Amino acid sequence: MLAASESRPAYITNEPYKPFVIEHLTFSESTNANYALRRPLVALVSKIDGEYKVEYPPLELYAFNEDRGEAIREFLADFFDLCDDILPLDDAKLGKHPKCWKDELHTLVRRNGAD
Numbered sequence: 001m002l003a004a005s006e007s008r009p010a011y012i013t014n015e016p017y018k019p020f021v022i023e024h025l026t027f028s029e030s031t032n033a034n035y036a037l038r039r040p041l042v043a044l045v046s047k048i049d050g051e052y053k054v055e056y057p058p059l060e061l062y063a064f065n066e067d068r069g070e071a072i073r074e075f076l077a078d079f080f081d082l083c084d085d086i087l088p089l090d091d092a093k094l095g096k097h098p099k100c101w102k103d104e105l106h107t108l109v110r111r112n113g114a115d
Contacts, residue, residue, distance in 0.1 A: 021046045025054065025072065032080040035109040043075060058104050060097070083109055 027041040045068070046053045054075035055062035061082060063074035086094075086102045087109075094102060 027076070030109070031076050032083075034112055035080060035083055036112055038108060038110055041079070041108055045071075059101050087111070 021044050023045045025043045025045050027043070028037065030037050041056065043054050043056050046055075051064050051066050052068045052071040053062055053064050054071045056075075056079070059079075059082065061075070061078055063071050063078055065071035065074055082101065083105055086098060087105055089098075089102070091099060091102065
């Protein structure tokens with residue numbers, strides 16, 4: 001069996017090594033006073049080389065930490081920072097990826113006090 005840091009020989013696969021997803025973490029309530037969730041946010045939690053990775057692939061958003069709880073806190077902080085950074089921007093000023101992220105964020109959150 002290969003260690004997580006080793007790459008696989010080309011004859012086994014050309015795919016990069018992917019960490020094993022150990023859980024799907026569902027957030028159904030916001031932890032941020034400025035935003036409410038429109039629908040549950042389901043993040044993937046994996047562990048590789050002793051670190052937890054919490055990620056939400058549609059936003060290309062992830063956080064790493066040796067402590068699972070800290071990885072989750074960092075992920076949520078980054079998620080709401082992304083909301084603060086992207087949602088107020090005019091769509092015309094956004095590139096392809098940030099526009100997709102904004103569209104995804106609109107399906108996930110609403111600003112408290114807004115429709």
